[in-house]
Amino acid sequence: MSELKLVRLSSGEEIVGQVTRTETTTTITNGWNLVATGEGRMGFIPFMQYTKAADGVEVSNDFVMFVVDPVEELVDQIRTLETGIVTPDTKLITG
Secondary structure, three states: HHHHHHHHOOOOOOOOOOOOOOOOOEEEEEEEEEEEEOOOOOEEEEEOOOOOOOHHHEEHHHHEEEOOOOHHHHHHHHHHHOOOOOOOOOHHHHH
């Protein structure tokens, strides 16, 4: 799987997915919308879930505010959604 990026659109939507950019367009594949669920929590819904957007959606760069690397915790949550595999916490317990 390719590296995940977070894309902020001028509409305010934040989408995490595989991103390919050209001079004029940004293509988002396997995208997930970040949705505020209250009290500092985030949820995820498939980007344009009623379409075949998982195959890729091309957006004009005029509507892309920025593209950044998401934090590892967000990447782990997306990977769990994509694969159904839950990875254990990697923090060590010391006594």
